Amino acid sequence: MRxxxxxxVIFVLVMTGTFVGCNRYSLKADPRAQDALMALKKLDAxxxxxxxxxxxxxxxGDANFAVKLFVESDKAKLAPEFSNALRETMxxxxxxxxxxxxxxxxxxxxxYCEIVGSSTAIxxxxxxxxAEPLCVSSYPELIATTTEKPAExxxxxxIYELAMQEAWKRAAFALKNAEHSFNGEPLEKADATLFKIxxxxxxxxxxxxxxxxxxxxx
Numbered sequence: 729m730r731x732x733x734x735x736x737v738i739f740v741l742v743m744t745g746t747f748v749g750c751n752r753y754s755l756k757a758d759p760r761a762q763d764a765l766m767a768l769k770k771l772d773a774x775x776x777x778x779x780x781x782x783x784x785x786x787x788x789g790d791a792n793f794a795v796k797l798f799v800e801s802d803k804a805k806l807a808p809e810f811s812n813a814l815r816e817t818m819x820x821x822x823x824x825x826x827x828x829x830x831x832x833x834x835x836x837x838x839x840y841c842e843i844v845g846s847s848t849a850i851x852x853x854x855x856x857x858x859a860e861p862l863c864v865s866s867y868p869e870l871i872a873t874t875t876e877k878p879a880e881x882x883x884x885x886x887i888y889e890l891a892m893q894e895a896w897k898r899a900a901f902a903l904k905n906a907e908h909s910f911n912g913e914p915l916e917k918a919d920a921t922l923f924k925i926x927x928x929x930x931x932x933x934x935x936x937x938x939x940x941x942x943x944x945x946x
Contacts, residue, residue, distance in 0.1 A: 820899035
């Protein structure tokens with residue numbers, strides 16, 4: 729009798745373990761997770777190979793659709809690291825798109841984040857280009873600075889081309905972590921130098937060049 733009871737207990741434990749194992753969520757078995765990751769990898773490949781604004785917009789739309797299908801599903805909560813990495817990747821690819829659009833609309837290399845006190849004609853024109861929302865509410869990480877003379881006041885700006893490159897770099901890093909999470913691997917952490925760009929030096933140069941071309945300033 730005791731032997732039968734022991735066998736029964738073992739049987740129950742084995743069946744319980746099998747049942748739990750069968751119901752354990754796996755990203756690799758989820759078609760939506762696969763599609764989201766693949767769509768972002770396609771976008772990354774197209775970005776690296778070079779594409780025009782229309783093709784980038786189409787690829788971004790395809791990726792966004794696939795990512796939304798997963799992150800808005802009930803399975804997203806079961807894979808928070810993967811979901812967050814997808815959102816972060818999409819955020820920076822979208823940032824590059826918005827910066828690209830703003831650059832085309834304004835036909836200027838940069839936009840001011842704010843105007844303080846009296847301002848020059850180029851400051852007013854650049855500020856009206858609408859860089860301020862990108863600086864404050866959306867992508868403060870992409871802000872550069874420049875020093876205006878004669879007051880020597882430091883102004884915050886968005887340098888569109890430079891900011892786009894940094895946005896793509898951040899997107900690629902987040903995508904790498906999405907792939908790590910999908911494969912059950914530990915995520916990478918950005919070190920202090922990964923996104924460190926001398927935007928002040930670039931800002932000084934680009935602002936100086938823009939004024940020279942537009943206004944003949946030295």
